[in-house]
Amino acid sequence: MAPDLRPVVVCLGSVVMDHTFHVEDIVQPPSKNRARSYALGAGGLAANASIAVSRLGGHCIFWGRVGDDLNGRPLLDALAEQGVDVSQCRLAPGGRTPVSAVLVDPMGERSIYSYRGENLGTEPDWLPLDRIDTAQAFLCDPRWPEGAARALDYARAKGVPTVIDGEKTETRILMDLIPRVDHAVFSVPGLALYAPGRKPVEALRRALEEGCQVAAVTQGEKGTLWMTKADPTPQRTPAFRVHATNTTGAGDVFHGAYALAIAERQPIEQVMRFASAAGALRARDGATPTRAMVEELLRG
């Protein structure tokens, strides 16, 4: 067998069973209605990012927690089908798996109800941290802060570059995690919660002062604002112009692509463009792109 030369990215964080109903209308008041179609599949910030790593040509190892209920095992199977290594995930005894009901109307407008799960265990002792020694990058989201903190500290001690999806969560969680990470890549609401009352550039500067090498905020079709410790002048990577049909998960895919590009040691401007292209294609198609699709967009 040929040796596996793919870069290894370890991803840690949320995995959710998404139940997606395509409906004519999101009806009020509550009543009985038919869905036009239905899809069941893996979602969650870090899980979506993991699928992106895998589809874009990386070897992704995912660390997350599901319950040993009806949703848990099928959810891990769905991730495995996308090429993600889920063999080290935790199937928590007596746990309830996170699930979402996603209603999508014909215009692509969404209404989402999320259940974050129960009894999944916050203790990170089971994480096989030494797997990070063989990885070229580590990515996490803030949905399991205890696990993220433990793995970020381990990766830093080993010199493995780390990335966080600085999404919406409690301010204290972001304040705790950001100083532990090399690349802090926020969403607009995440950045506002990290540094309440500060302008984006000032908030990113704070992340650099706290020890990050790169601080960035993704701003949808306005592109990505970023700066580095070596050169704290704000830079902007424009978004690729696409006809967006479903922007769900564009940010998650951006982060997966970003972590893979870091693992491949791409220079930082190129990392931003690579991740932007992947995010744009996800917004265009509502599906995670392949490597060939991203490279075609980068060439065009």
Ligand SMILES: Nc1ncnc2c1ncn2[C@@H]1O[C@H](COP(=O)(O)OP(=O)(O)OP(=O)(O)O)[C@@H](O)[C@H]1O
């Ligand atoms: N409509 C779009 N057109 C082109 N590129 C887009 C579009 N939406 C997102 N992107 C790309 O994906 C990146 C991430 O998107 P965005 O900033 O919307 O993430 P987010 O706010 O975290 O949302 P979510 O996590 O729900 O996908 C953007 O910086 C951009 O490069």
Ligand SMILES: [Mg+2]
């Ligand atoms: Mg996001």
